[in-house]
Amino acid sequence: MHNDLQKRDRAVNWHPYTQMKTADDAIPIVKGKGVYLYDNKGKKYIDAVSSWWVTLHGHAHPYIARRISEQLNTLEQVIFAGFTHEPAIQLSENLLSLLPKNQQKVFYSDNGSTAVEVALKMCIQYTYNIGKSKTKVLAFKNAYHGDTFGAMSVSGRSAWTKPFGDMLFEVVFIDIPVKENLENLKEQIDHLGDEIACFIYEPLVQGAAGMLMHDAENLSELMKFCRNKEILMIQDEVFTGFGRTGKLFAADHLSEKPDIMCFSKGLTGGTMPMGITTCSEEIYNAFLSDDKYKTLFHGHSFTANPLACTAALASMEILLQEKTQLDIQRIMEQHSGFAEILKQHPMMENVRQTGTILAWELKTTQQTSYFNETGKMFYDEFLQRGIIIRPLGNVMYLVPPYCITSEELDFVYQNIIEVLDHFKNEKIN
């Protein structure tokens, strides 16, 4: 009963990033299988955005489900201070073996925002512990690192952060690096001298900003400069991690290594909430002391939850299988073929791709922004057609689970073209 669930939902639930006054009723989903989500009327939707970028191998993946279920019957949770368990040890071993070699220690938390909070605290306290207290942070304009206060502080100032403006700590925002501004960026950083504790950035793709992309070479050069200036680097791979950019991590495109890395979203294949912050031996060592004040006083009740660790282990196993790696390559190739078609379309602007992420902008006289109304029209039209494409303003994008077949992708592409043609002759603002 669609309506009954919607009525009950509206009576008690407050949805994320949703203006509840004007929002349509939420669609009740009763089942997920592979790339599809099913509503309570039996209608199915292709999840072309991986349910907010988390689902890697499709919904209700039987192997991940079985592994979680076995773990659930063995050990569901244990305090991670003073205790440990096989899934956490194994996951740390497996993950570190895939990361840049300088990543040596794993700190667990619950989501992307907390992974960022931990990273920031590691950096700031690192400078405190070594007796060179620094508190300023460098970040990219339009950055998004999460919704908790620290994560908000290092995110670009926007409508999302406005009510809290005075409570956010000081951050120096710089442009994303392109060939033309690299020297200028270096000068800006140079100018700030020794005050900067760390530089936090989304590598290659700024997701929530509207899938803004920059290339690996320029970022690598900026990182190299920060390295020389002894500015710690936090690479936020919450979105880009686990294959989205075509390689296992965005780090695999870069010639410089970060000091700290953050993961969540695809970490558990999108099945369980979990965040991870990894760091170098140098950072870890700065917290080793007989002085108890040098301890990292941070932890969450569900730190290294065994079910989430097991889900991550199972998901990473699937990710590393040859079939999945071939799927990722196939999606990339199919995307770039479709990108060429999109570029020819009169309503398209700034078609761009990094790995399995394809984004484009709808031409409109309104400014590109999160509140651009155009996207809503397209969102509704795609829903009608059984496809979930959730625009960021007038930026639309595809971030499909890797299990999506060629046929399903073609179905999505074809509908995109049909919807564009459908609106072509209508006046859109």
Ligand SMILES: *Cc1c(COP(=O)(O)O)cnc(C)c1O
């Ligand atoms: C989504 C996201 C976060 C925040 O993760 P949550 O789990 O939503 O708190 C942080 N950084 C990046 C790059 C993200 O895309």
